[in-house]
Amino acid sequence: MKFIVSHSPHIQKKETIQKIMWSVSFSLIPAGIAGILFFGYHALLIIFLGTFTAVFTEAFIQILTRQKITIKDGSAFLTGLLLAYNLPPSVPFWIPIVGSFFSIALGKQIFGGLGQNIVNPALLGRVFLLASWPKYMTTFVKPNFNLFNFFKFDAITAPTPLSLLKEAKPIGVTYLDLFLGNRGGCIGEVCIIALLLGALYLLIKKYIYLYIPLTYIGTVGIFTYIFGPSGFFKGDWLFHILSGGLILGAFFMATDYVTSPLTTKGQIIFGIGCGIITSVIRLWGGYPEGVSYAILIMNLSTPLIDRYTKSKIFGK
């Protein structure tokens, strides 16, 4: 047996950025299909508008500033896709457009483009939308799984399990529902099994490593177990892991190469930090969900973590 211990950036293989970006987008397809099946054509429209605007904005800014157009590398597409996955299926059509524009223009291009951004652009876009139009961003619809009702979009509002928990109302969703995605939520976050399928693909391909997702999800589990609503060590940790955007965030957004630490040690700190902030916001914060804020705050701390976990130059 031969082990190769290495950490990102994994350039030693013949993988280009382009290939990685498109593979990540590819691995997100099952979750997208699940979202469309649950929420109807409106979800597909949002995904299309989000990705299209992201790619268009990238090209537009690059033409305007006379740079090489790099939309083929798939990173803008991925940003738009992730942003759309993080939107409730009932948002008006202009929300993904404005959000994608904000993500690309102020999350990425203002810092100089690919590889230079300090936070995950898709999450920045989502947080911007959530702060600007909370009305749309916190209204969720009931999933309606039926292969034949693709064109039927009935907007029966249904709060997410996490917001029901926050308001101390009965949740009425089984673990199986959570696992399969039969619950209110954002387009891409609901179907856990589809997300895990995609994550497995990325893990086998060695595009992502388990350090961040495992520490992140583990911390949330332990934290919510300890600080249960009815006393210490009585929390419903499985519910917290399966609900909200935790799986989507932990596998697909917290692992972003550019905005997560370089060393293994740094990645573990990053994951634990994300987990603590997510749980704190979920348990005591004003918002029902804290994944995007947690990842953003840890993105901002990444340069600091890197600074103190970097291996020292020998002899210095």
Add this chain to the structure above:
Amino acid sequence: MNITNFISIFISAVFVNNVILSRFLGLCPFIAISKETKPAIAMSFAVSFVIFMSSVISWCIYRFLLIPFNLIYLRTITFILVIAAFVQLVEMIIRKFFPVLYRFFGIYLPLITTNCAVLGVSLLNTDMFFNNGKALTGSFYYSIFQSLCVGLGYTIAMILMSAIRERLELCNIPKPFKNFPIAFVIASIMSMSFLGFNGFKF
């Protein structure tokens, strides 16, 4: 006086109403000195120290001097004078007795006199923990705790910012946005992320 109040003061002062990112106090040095980590840390320690000491002093003056003699309208003048005198004194003491420390953060001390954060916290303490010229119960403890938390919030924002800006040195930022504009955009992103702590209830 109970523990919940202290926790909400902590969350409010460090994250939700962070001095720099939400109240915009002490913004100028935040933008100007956050280009490198070392001076940024030195500056934030100096500021935290001065905030703490001056809020202790100004609380005492407000409680035992201004209120009994009915001189509340002199609050602004008194506070700024006390802070200026105190900073001057600290600078002299440090220069004389701790030359190493002086080299570390002494040069930032004169700047701190006109740092809005210092006067701002003293004013906030008197606004929040006095009611109609009477100190609330535990007002003194709340005041010093709040000043400590504000200092912590200042330090956190400053250190994060300086580490990010050190990384930006390697980035290919569009020319008009180099330096100050991008620093404001980053501060905005930080402020946006700290929104997650809004509405905190313990």
Add this chain to the structure above:
Amino acid sequence: MKNKFKEFLKGLIKENPTFVLMLGLCPTLAISTTIKNGLGMGVATTFVLIGSNAMINLIRKIVPDKIRIPCFIVVIASFVTIVELIMKAYVPILDRALGIYIPLIVVNCIVLARAEAFASKETFLNSILDGLGMGCGFTLALLLISTIRETLGMGTFFDYKIKGFEPIFLLSLPSGALLIIGLLLGFFNFLKEKKG
């Protein structure tokens, strides 16, 4: 006469305290949520600037060089206290909206910077004109930022509701203020580059 006019005019654009000198940003960002607040803050600061510039110009020869800064601060603080008391008496709503940012005019760097750099060296009339110009420049910058923030962030203009527009609420939050000033500074840099 033309010279005098120049002293006034330079504060508006060429040496605009907010966008060019980057002084006194704290109140600019904190209270620019509505145009009314911005205007109130601008007028209050202008008053303090004119008053302190004039006063410091008059006493500049009596004050020993070594303790000039504390003296300047006392003069400024006195004018700020006057403003504070006037506002409390006549515009209590505005006073409450601006909160601690009124007493904080004392540490607004513009005021001390103009006292130190201009009023303690120039003639009386020039000092007053400089104070007026800088104050107007500051007010102008405040109006620009608060107009953007109120119309886009709250969907109102001087409290009149704009119809058919869903306001970008973020812009009336603190992070919106930081974002706008960052973008505006970048935009002005861009213009300068293009010109020069």
